[in-house]
Amino acid sequence: MNPGALIIILAGAAMLVGIIAFHLAANGRERFFSLGQTAYHYFVVLTALASILLFYYFLSGDYSYRYVFEYSSSDLPLFYLISSFWAGQQGTYLLWLFMLALLGYFLLRRAGELKARTMFFYGLVNLFFCVMLIVVSPFEKLPVAQLEGAGLNPLLQDPWMVIHPPVIFLGYAAVALPFCLALAALIEKKTDKWIGPAFGPAALAAVALAAGNIMGGFWAYKTLGWGGYWSWDPVENSSFIPWMTSLALVHGIIVQKSKNSLPKTNILLALFSFLLVIYGTFLTRSGVLADFSVHSFVDLGVNQYLIGFMILSIIFSIGLFLFRLRTISGPSINLSADSREFALVMSIWMLSLIAILVLAGTSWPLLTTVFGTPGTADPQVYTRVTFPLAVIISLLLGLSPYMLWEGLGTVSVLKKAIIPAIVALILTALSVWIGLDRSSYVFFIFAAAFAFMGNLIIIKKYLPGRLLRAGAPIAHLGLALMLIGILGSSAYSTDEQLVLDRDESGSAFGYKVTYRGLAGEITEPHNEILLDLEYDGQTSQVRPQLYWSQRLRGMMKKPFIRRYPAYDLYLAPENIEEYDQDNGIRLIRGETTFVDSLRLKFIDFQQSSHVTGGAAEFGAILEISRSGIVDTLTPALAFKTGSKMVQIDKQFICSDDTLTIRLEGIYADDAGILISIPGITPESPPDRLFLEISRKPTMNLLWGGAIILVLGGCLSAIRRFASKSSVLSS
Amino acid sequence: MKAKYIIGLIIIAVFLAWAATSFMSTTIRYVSIDDVPRSTGTIQAMGEIDFDRVIHDADSGRLIFEITGLEEDTRDDRLKVIYYGAVPGNFDQATSVVVRGQYRDDVFMANELLVKCPSKYQGMAEGT
Numbered sequence: 077m078n079p080g081a082l083i084i085i086l087a088g089a090a091m092l093v094g095i096i097a098f099h100l101a102a103n104g105r106e107r108f109f110s111l112g113q114t115a116y117h118y119f120v121v122l123t124a125l126a127s128i129l130l131f132y133y134f135l136s137g138d139y140s141y142r143y144v145f146e147y148s149s150s151d152l153p154l155f156y157l158i159s160s161f162w163a164g165q166q167g168t169y170l171l172w173l174f175m176l177a178l179l180g181y182f183l184l185r186r187a188g189e190l191k192a193r194t195m196f197f198y199g200l201v202n203l204f205f206c207v208m209l210i211v212v213s214p215f216e217k218l219p220v221a222q223l224e225g226a227g228l229n230p231l232l233q234d235p236w237m238v239i240h241p242p243v244i245f246l247g248y249a250a251v252a253l254p255f256c257l258a259l260a261a262l263i264e265k266k267t268d269k270w271i272g273p274a275f276g277p278a279a280l281a282a283v284a285l286a287a288g289n290i291m292g293g294f295w296a297y298k299t300l301g302w303g304g305y306w307s308w309d310p311v312e313n314s315s316f317i318p319w320m321t322s323l324a325l326v327h328g329i330i331v332q333k334s335k336n337s338l339p340k341t342n343i344l345l346a347l348f349s350f351l352l353v354i355y356g357t358f359l360t361r362s363g364v365l366a367d368f369s370v371h372s373f374v375d376l377g378v379n380q381y382l383i384g385f386m387i388l389s390i391i392f393s394i395g396l397f398l399f400r401l402r403t404i405s406g407p408s409i410n411l412s413a414d415s416r417e418f419a420l421v422m423s424i425w426m427l428s429l430i431a432i433l434v435l436a437g438t439s440w441p442l443l444t445t446v447f448g449t450p451g452t453a454d455p456q457v458y459t460r461v462t463f464p465l466a467v468i469i470s471l472l473l474g475l476s477p478y479m480l481w482e483g484l485g486t487v488s489v490l491k492k493a494i495i496p497a498i499v500a501l502i503l504t505a506l507s508v509w510i511g512l513d514r515s516s517y518v519f520f521i522f523a524a525a526f527a528f529m530g531n532l533i534i535i536k537k538y539l540p541g542r543l544l545r546a547g548a549p550i551a552h553l554g555l556a557l558m559l560i561g562i563l564g565s566s567a568y569s570t571d572e573q574l575v576l577d578r579d580e581s582g583s584a585f586g587y588k589v590t591y592r593g594l595a596g597e598i599t600e601p602h603n604e605i606l607l608d609l610e611y612d613g614q615t616s617q618v619r620p621q622l623y624w625s626q627r628l629r630g631m632m633k634k635p636f637i638r639r640y641p642a643y644d645l646y647l648a649p650e651n652i653e654e655y656d657q658d659n660g661i662r663l664i665r666g667e668t669t670f671v672d673s674l675r676l677k678f679i680d681f682q683q684s685s686h687v688t689g690g691a692a693e694f695g696a697i698l699e700i701s702r703s704g705i706v707d708t709l710t711p712a713l714a715f716k717t718g719s720k721m722v723q724i725d726k727q728f729i730c731s732d733d734t735l736t737i738r739l740e741g742i743y744a745d746d747a748g749i750l751i752s753i754p755g756i757t758p759e760s761p762p763d764r765l766f767l768e769i770s771r772k773p774t775m776n777l778l779w780g781g782a783i784i785l786v787l788g789g790c791l792s793a794i795r796r797f798a799s800k801s802s803v804l805s806s
Numbered sequence: 807m808k809a810k811y812i813i814g815l816i817i818i819a820v821f822l823a824w825a826a827t828s829f830m831s832t833t834i835r836y837v838s839i840d841d842v843p844r845s846t847g848t849i850q851a852m853g854e855i856d857f858d859r860v861i862h863d864a865d866s867g868r869l870i871f872e873i874t875g876l877e878e879d880t881r882d883d884r885l886k887v888i889y890y891g892a893v894p895g896n897f898d899q900a901t902s903v904v905v906r907g908q909y910r911d912d913v914f915m916a917n918e919l920l921v922k923c924p925s926k927y928q929g930m931a932e933g934t
Contacts, residue, residue, distance in 0.1 A: 411810050411811075429821070429822075433825055436825075436829060437829065441836075444833060444835075449836065449837070450836040451833040451834050451835035452833070452834050452836070452850070453829055453834075454834055457828050457829055457832045461825040461828050575867075629899050630921075631896065650892040651892040651893060651894075766892045
């Protein structure tokens, strides 16, 4: 047993002690709580130790460990050794456990009267990940220690891949807190006591998943070279769905804190956020979608544990919810259209519907297998079905600043919304003038612009001074910008494919692109393509990447992106094709041909008799003439056993020039030869480049909006963490 | 109050029904090679590339190849595929390929090629 594996087992054992202690404490023997707490401290220290140890093995290049061997190598810069840590499944489970371990302290301190019961469930979640890490251990030893590692997937050698996974797993870990709090509340029949402590973690989950998904999209955009940032791939969807549900939960908790309504909805949202994270992990890591995706999902032999945990969690949590259903009650919701409660309930519905649709689409291969012919959902369908929901969300966002808890009356809400609506109309008219051309898009842009204006006005009221309060409107404003950016960049992106021979130029969108060749070999990692990019009289050399990755068995294409205020210019190399290098003139015996004032006659073959050292020589007797000068030359190919073929060139000297006559090849089947004369016979370029060049408008709105969304979300989450659980917020 | 609930539920039900039909009408069915000639619309099929019969016409950007079934009973079924576009870089090393497109006049016109390659490593961690 090696130290790392032992530490994981000890961490699991400490957690087990903690679970028993928390169980006893939750059932009336409170003195056991401090034992549970101590056990939890040990668990956290051991988990941290395991993480440090794994990282140390990466730093020291200990290739006796399979995981270190498979995901790193000694030439990797220190910075990317961090991403090696979570490049494979085993490491991500450890990262996940580490995040869970840290967040547990929040529950210990803030879960109030539910803390023992909550920690019991939280301990079970932690224990599950300990078991996973025992089954697929990052500390597995190789039978024979290696001297060098296999290296890291080149796509993961990117600064975003250092930061994106911890953020995503922070979000995954955070959804476990409301889940355990909700379970404890159901057991204890205190469904009003869990939302206080769950508020901060739910907000953290929502903002971490937002940031994680956005970073993932940004990484895909600037690294994968297929031209987009989101492809509705199962891996993306499995973190998108819990983002939507935890965002719905945040809005639901706001309602329950102020009005005590929605107790059942919130419990369901807390349960499903966690269950969907586990379901997503199952979908993307068990190999069930292997036939439906290009991603090579690998079953590492943890399926039965993952499926078992998932089914147990679903049956237990949903069963408990149904069992307690009749004991949970709250006041009925205020559905008058001018109230904030109505707006929030609508937003919960919209976010939940998006989650349901994406869930259905991601599970489509499984659903269709159950009900008949298996098939996948066309990725475009996601956009189509979520489009009307995005419009409704935008309209709600624009109205929400005027929808107060007490309700101002529908007429006065609409009156207050007149100014943002008018500005939004003007902005929409401008967009139509620029080129917005479909009625559904016009609605969409109006709604998003309305959301932007409504929130801008309210932010101005809060700033400066009440920055934390401005969190929600800032996030909403960012979302509005993002939606505009998404529409602009996806519906109005234009692209052209250029096929360029070496040193040939092509034009698109007013840009002139010349292909100058490769900086290195195509098999070299991060090999660059040299392009001259000319625009408006200015030429610069740009270097997108194109290289064959032996590790991923594929062509990697990292685009070159130039950002302008209104659009991105996106140059993505697709492939390089080498031309066959048999340039020259084909002649069969006795044939005469004319090239460029030169007369060429192939008289016969000549097999050389002087065989020295096992060499054989095959020549072609040629009669060459130009402007009266005639010569007979015999260029040849020499073969020597054990060495390469050598071309024996001949010189043809005519009045003003000396030409090199070269025999390129001999064809035995039709008694033919291939002759090349540099400068005379046509030479094809060595290769040609397939290049996709696209113009993607409003990308800056998309990323700018995303940053504002995440910043606003952070402010909001900080406010929710800072406020004590009993304080009502309005 | 009750009426609002009912209206709301009806709207959601109609929306979900519309979404469900959208999903169903755009489903790209997985068809085994021997069933391809009987299928209409956009479908996808998986097979093994017969590398002896790959023609790449670089000038028209056309890739013509044949695939055979992967299962025991479809191993002898052949499907001729025509694909326009840049050849995926890992085509030569593909163990199997998923083609997505339509079957017309005895040929499968592929709009998309998904090449599957042997890799002992996991593709990517998270967030692709």
